[in-house]
Amino acid sequence: MGRKLNISHYVLKTRVLGPFVRSALWVSGCCFNCKGCLAKEMNARAPSEADADGLAEIFAQADGTEGITISGGEPFLQADALCEMIGEIREARDYGVIAYTGFTIEELEGRNDAGTKRLLDSVDILIDGRYEAGLDDGKPYRGSSNQRILCLTERYADSYEEYYLKHGSRDMEIVIGRDFTYMVGVPSKAGLKAWEDLKRRRRRDV
Numbered sequence: 001m002g003r004k005l006n007i008s009h010y011v012l013k014t015r016v017l018g019p020f021v022r023s024a025l026w027v028s029g030c031c032f033n034c035k036g037c038l039a040k041e042m043n044a045r046a047p048s049e050a051d052a053d054g055l056a057e058i059f060a061q062a063d064g065t066e067g068i069t070i071s072g073g074e075p076f077l078q079a080d081a082l083c084e085m086i087g088e089i090r091e092a093r094d095y096g097v098i099a100y101t102g103f104t105i106e107e108l109e110g111r112n113d114a115g116t117k118r119l120l121d122s123v124d125i126l127i128d129g130r131y132e133a134g135l136d137d138g139k140p141y142r143g144s145s146n147q148r149i150l151c152l153t154e155r156y157a158d159s160y161e162e163y164y165l166k167h168g169s170r171d172m173e174i175v176i177g178r179d180f181t182y183m184v185g186v187p188s189k190a191g192l193k194a195w196e197d198l199k200r201r202r203r204r205d206v
């Protein structure tokens with residue numbers, strides 16, 4: 001029996017959370033309480049419980065994707081289960097991993113925890129640090145300037161630079177399903193306003 005993950009949701013394809021076409025997973029729950037956190041509402045909702053191996057099967061079959069971006073919530077609170085999921089995907093195919101975390105890499109390296117170490121070893125790009133609203137400079141892929149985009153392996157050493165230069169602004173996607181509406185990406189201020197307006201309209205429609 002595989003490990004369980006508390007998740008909010010996932011999408012099978014996005015172009016706004018790193019190089020190439022990627023899947024994206026939002027885990028649920030965070031130990032931080034950053035002022036201005038965009039995931040507050042999501043973290044307050046009851047999580048869905050998912051089997052790590054079941055998720056691995058879904059992502060391993062996501063045609064046309066090069067890897068996955070894991071966000072949240074705080075992925076490193078569920079390091080063991082995420083390692084299991086990543087390990088099983090990589091048994092099936094070569095898959096890149098980008099992870100967002102509220103911890104700094106120094107804090108993660110200082111944790112005496114095997115799961116944390118294994119997850120760090122599995123990640124190709126880590127975007128680290130708490131969101132600081134006062135340091136939000138509108139640059140893409142991270143919320144505030146204290147957060148760093150760290151290439152931990154060679155996998156994206158070239159493609160990331162190219163991707164960053166090509167998509168130099170904050171891009172977002174809206175995914176609308178029958179019962180859900182998801183915003184994907186790190187939104188600009190205008191994008192965030194459009195997203196809030198859309199959510200209000202959808203609530204009125206229901």
Ligand code: SF4
Binds near residue numbers: 033040074102103130
């Ligand atoms: S670390 Fe991320 S998810 Fe957690 S409170 Fe801060 S911004 Fe929100």
